[in-house]
Amino acid sequence: MSYFVDSLRQLAGLKPVKPTPEQIPIPIQLIYKEKRKTPLTRDALQAVEAGHARSPNRHKWRNRRWITLIVVNLLFVVSYVLDVQLVEGALTASRVIGFHLADLNSALQVTLAYKHVVINLLIGTLTVVVLWILLGGRTFCSWVCPYHLVAEWAESLHLWLAKHGWAIDIQFHRTVRAVFYVIFALLALLTGYTVFETISPTGILSRALIYGPGLALLWILALLAVEVLLSRRAWCRYVCPIGITYGLVGVFSPLRVQYKMQSCHHEGDCRSVCLVPHVLDVTIRGRARGLATDIGADCTRCGLCVDICPTSSLSFTYKGLEKVL
Amino acid sequence: MKETPTGRPTPTPKPRRKTKKLRDQGRREFLRSAALLVGMVGASLAGLIPLIGRANARLRPPGALKDRLDEQEFLSACIKCGQCVQVCPVEAIKLADIDDGVGLGVPYIQARDQSCDFSCDGLQCVLACPTGALTHDIDYPAETRMGFARLARPGGCLAVRGLPLKGEARGPDHPALLRFESVDRWTPIRLAEHPFDLPLCDLCVRLCPIEIRITQCEAGTPPSGDPNQCPPLHAIRLEPKPDGLSATPVVLDGCVGCGVCEMVCPAEPAAIVVDIHRSADFQ
Numbered sequence: 001m002s003y004f005v006d007s008l009r010q011l012a013g014l015k016p017v018k019p020t021p022e023q024i025p026i027p028i029q030l031i032y033k034e035k036r037k038t039p040l041t042r043d044a045l046q047a048v049e050a051g052h053a054r055s056p057n058r059h060k061w062r063n064r065r066w067i068t069l070i071v072v073n074l075l076f077v078v079s080y081v082l083d084v085q086l087v088e089g090a091l092t093a094s095r096v097i098g099f100h101l102a103d104l105n106s107a108l109q110v111t112l113a114y115k116h117v118v119i120n121l122l123i124g125t126l127t128v129v130v131l132w133i134l135l136g137g138r139t140f141c142s143w144v145c146p147y148h149l150v151a152e153w154a155e156s157l158h159l160w161l162a163k164h165g166w167a168i169d170i171q172f173h174r175t176v177r178a179v180f181y182v183i184f185a186l187l188a189l190l191t192g193y194t195v196f197e198t199i200s201p202t203g204i205l206s207r208a209l210i211y212g213p214g215l216a217l218l219w220i221l222a223l224l225a226v227e228v229l230l231s232r233r234a235w236c237r238y239v240c241p242i243g244i245t246y247g248l249v250g251v252f253s254p255l256r257v258q259y260k261m262q263s264c265h266h267e268g269d270c271r272s273v274c275l276v277p278h279v280l281d282v283t284i285r286g287r288a289r290g291l292a293t294d295i296g297a298d299c300t301r302c303g304l305c306v307d308i309c310p311t312s313s314l315s316f317t318y319k320g321l322e323k324v325l
Numbered sequence: 326m327k328e329t330p331t332g333r334p335t336p337t338p339k340p341r342r343k344t345k346k347l348r349d350q351g352r353r354e355f356l357r358s359a360a361l362l363v364g365m366v367g368a369s370l371a372g373l374i375p376l377i378g379r380a381n382a383r384l385r386p387p388g389a390l391k392d393r394l395d396e397q398e399f400l401s402a403c404i405k406c407g408q409c410v411q412v413c414p415v416e417a418i419k420l421a422d423i424d425d426g427v428g429l430g431v432p433y434i435q436a437r438d439q440s441c442d443f444s445c446d447g448l449q450c451v452l453a454c455p456t457g458a459l460t461h462d463i464d465y466p467a468e469t470r471m472g473f474a475r476l477a478r479p480g481g482c483l484a485v486r487g488l489p490l491k492g493e494a495r496g497p498d499h500p501a502l503l504r505f506e507s508v509d510r511w512t513p514i515r516l517a518e519h520p521f522d523l524p525l526c527d528l529c530v531r532l533c534p535i536e537i538r539i540t541q542c543e544a545g546t547p548p549s550g551d552p553n554q555c556p557p558l559h560a561i562r563l564e565p566k567p568d569g570l571s572a573t574p575v576v577l578d579g580c581v582g583c584g585v586c587e588m589v590c591p592a593e594p595a596a597i598v599v600d601i602h603r604s605a606d607f608q
Contacts, residue, residue, distance in 0.1 A: 080411055092430075093406035093455045100455055106404050110456055113401035118457035121404070176358040183366055191373065192401050193427040198372030199365065203405055207420060207430050211407055216423035238358075239365055 004251055007297035011247045013174035016281045019289050028288060031262055035285075040265055049269070052310035061303025061316075065143050073146050076210050091144070091206035092197070093124060100124030104132070104249065105242040106203065109196055112188035129249055137250015141236065141243055142275065142302035146209065147201040150224060151233055152275070158228045170231040172238045174278065181241040201235065202242055233275065243298075250297040254319035257295040257306060261288040264313040270305035280305060283313070294319075372426035382601050383425075383433035384584060386418050387441060387469035388451040388459035396428075402458035405430030409450035409459060415502040415513045417441045418450060434471075436584025436599050441471070443534045443583060444504035444513045446548060466534060467556035472582025473603035474529075474561065476574055482596035483526035484563060487571030490526035493517045494589045501588055506537060510548075516589065527563050529574050529586035529597050535560035539579075558605075561586065578605050 010016065021029070052058065076094070079087040088095045092106040102124030111117055132140055141148050161167035184196040197203055201223055204216045227234050236243060259282055266285040271277045279299045282288050294317070305314045385391065386409050390398040409432050410418045417439045418432045425431065432450075434441055443466040451459045463469055479485045494516050495501060502513040521528070530536055535556045541547055542555035558579030563572040574586075574597060584599045 083411075085411075088411050088453070089406040089408040089455075093404040093408065095408065095453075095455070102404065102455060110402060110404050114398070114456070114458075116402070116457070118455070118461070120455045120457070124455055170357060171354065172358040172361050173354050176362060179362060180365065183362070184369070187366070187369070188401075192397055193373065193376075194401060194403075194405075195369045195372060195427060197405060198423070198427050198429050199369045203430060204423075207405065207407060211410060211420050214422040216429060219423060234361075238361060 003294055003296070007247070007251045010279055010296045010298040011244055011251075012178045013176065016278065016287075018287065021286075024286070024289060028261065028290065032286065035266075040267075045265060045267060048265070048310045052308075057307065059307055061307050065302060066149065068143050069146070069149050072144050073206070073209055076206070080210050090203070090210050091146070092203050093121075099127060101128050101131075103202075103242070104128055105245040106194070106197065106200075108185070108245060109188045109194040112185055113192050113194045115189075115192075132246055132249045133253050134255070136253045136255035136301040137246045137248070137297055138243060138300040139250070139253075139255065140246045142300035145202050145242070146205040147220070148236065148300075150205070150220075151227060151236060154224045154228050155233050155275075158232050161228065162232075167229045168231075170234075172231070172234070174238070176238050177240070177244065180239050181244045184241050196241060200240075200242070202240075236275070243300075247297050250299075253297070254321070255301060256317055256319065257299055257301060257303075257314055258317040259283055259288070259293045259295060260291065260313050260315075261293070262291060262313075263311040265311060269308050269310070270314060273304045273308050275300055275302055275304065372429065375424065375426035375428065379602075383421065383428075384436050384472055384582070384599055384601055386413075386432050386434060386450045386459055387443075387448055387466070387471060387581075387583075388454075388461075388463045389471070390458060390460055399458055400427055400431060402456050403431045404456045404458070406455065407432070408453040408455065412445070412449040412453045413441075414444050414449075415439060415442055415504075434584060436587045437595055438588070439501050440584030440588040442503050442513065442585050444511075446554075465554055465556075466583070467538070467558075467579065467581060469581045469583070470604040470606060471584070472599040472601045473605060474576045474580050474582065474584075474586050474597055475600050475603075476576070476596060477598045478592065478594065478596045479573065480596075481592035481594070482574065483591060484572045484574060485596075487568070488526060490521050490523045490528065490591055492520050494519075494521065494528055494591050503532065503585070503589070506541075525563075525570075525572060526591060527572075528589045528591065530561050530563050532585055532589050533561050534583060534585055535579050535581060536562075580605060 075087045076090060079085065086097060091103055093102045095101065100120050100123045102121055104125060107121055107125040158167050162169060187195040199219065201220050204220060208214060208217055223235050264283060266283065270283055271280045274280050276298055279296050282293050306316060382396065385399060390402055407420055410420060417434050419435065421428045421431050421433055423429050448463065448466065451461060451463060476482065483490060497517050499517050501516040503516050504513040505519055508514055508519070536559065538554060538556050539559060547554045556579050559577045560579040560581065561574055561576050564575045565572045582599045582604060586597045587595050587599050590597050
């Protein structure tokens with residue numbers, strides 16, 4: 001049960017609860033003790049990391065993810081440009097070989113604003129709920145959302161600039177995203193317009209790709225400029241309600257990243273590459289409460305931590321199917 | 326913010342100073358977050374500005390939920406997916422840009438450039454709409470209420486001036502598409518590929534989809550043999566003037582505001598235009 005509670009706390013932006021020494025089971029405490037007894041030298045750590053850097057799996061999940069994201073978005077574009085009617089519509093709502101699909105957050109906004117649900121929208125929304133329960137919820141963010149990809153590249157640029165002192169990282173309180181979520185829901189309900197959709201870069205980019213660019217891309221550029229120069233990945237971390245909607249679905253998903261503390265060196269590489277680093281706080285020495293911990297639903301299942309971990313302490317898991325796979 | 330307690334010497338001054346620093350950090354973070362909140366909500370609410378004075382009122386696709394003055398329902402129900410854009414055979418539907426505010430991504434039709442000509446017959450855009458923003462309550466072109474045509478510039482109208490029409494309606498290069506029953510019932514062709522030779526211009530009546538349908542029904546050949554396809558009322562007719570050489574287009578109660586008359590009008594600018602805030606039900 002605590003996986004659900006932890007996931008919801010993380011989605012709300014609350015700080016993870018540090019376990020007290022008494023809360024850590026004896027076997028885990030013994031492992032920590034053992035690790036302290038034989039501290040890893042810098043040279044040994046670098047050797048392990050150098051070995052891993054040469055590994056062919058160094059960018060396995062990132063490459064798979066980028067290809068998936070690009071292919072999914074290209075399917076929409078190609079389908080319209082060539083008029084093959086395979087995937088009709090945009091990311092906000094579409095029809096895939098006749099099946100209705102509706103983006104959960106767009107569907108929520110429209111329902112709150114219009115206060116009326118048409119059966120096609122209901123079908124599309126339920127299909128997407130089932131799909132993302134199976135596929136991990138916030139998996140949508142890192143594997144489908146077109147803004148994620150450009151923001152990811154912008155983040156690399158931000159990190160490079162910040163290293164040279166040309167960019168700063170203004171941080172906000174992480175609960176602000178949950179507050180945004182409530183406010184955008186209320187705005188839709190009270191004004192009767194899908195107010196959030198006006199500034200949603202996911203919808204804007206998806207439509208720009210399919211139906212051609214427009215002035216709305218200036219808003220995307222403004223967001224990216226802020227993220228590159230002023231605040232690391234600000235939109236996804238502190239604003240976007242789509243992430244929370246898919247996160248809530250992901251709470252029930254069996255697809256998770258799992259952390260095995262025994263082999264972990266606690267050197268923190270995973271947290272430095274993670275797009276939502278707070279979900280990996282459990283990898284800090286003294287935080288794990290069990291041998292294996294599932295990373296919470298705010299995780300976008302992007303696989304960057306799985307790729308970078310030199311000791312394979314982080315891996316994808318599918319609850320209930322571990323033995324079959 | 327309290328001062329340090331007086332009296333007793335402080336045994337652990339370090340953590341306390343840190344606490345105050347942390348508190349300051351916390352306050353700054355709170356203010357920053359509040360500023361972010363106000364900024365983003367402000368940006369999204371700015372999308373409501375174009376609604377003031379109905380600045381973003383546009384001709385919407387058939388079945389769009391709206392009444393005479395208000396598109397509120399349509400804008401709230403539209404999920405901005407563009408599926409209506411994808412199914413339109415004459416590519417009449419465009420998606421609005423960010424200058425339309427909350428209307429961003431919502432479909433509209435620029436009738437003068439490319440109007441809806443009902444060449445789909447089945448109202449595909451209505452069928453494609455996943456949220457009912459284009460209401461599924463309508464089944465036939467004559468049931469739509471997009472607007473109402475109006476002879477806005479009688480002085481420019483060729484019929485009013487008693488002039489013939491020879492050649493293409495909108496010149497040889499205009500990209501507008503239109504279905505001509507006499508050419509191909511299903512495939513629209515370019516207006517430029519269909520020159521006319523008329524002693525008195527009557528394009529707005531001749532090419533009106535409602536009038537074409539009525540003519541077919543009167544001939545006993547409604548499309549697909551379906552009598553429901555027959556419009557109950559005429560949309561437009563040419564009223565001859567006493568001189569017998571000229572005539573005035575008169576818009577009738579059967580007009581649905583599709584915009585074909587505006588698109589095909591050879592006068593520049595168009596003599597006849599579609600009023601968005603009027604319809605056969607609200608005049």
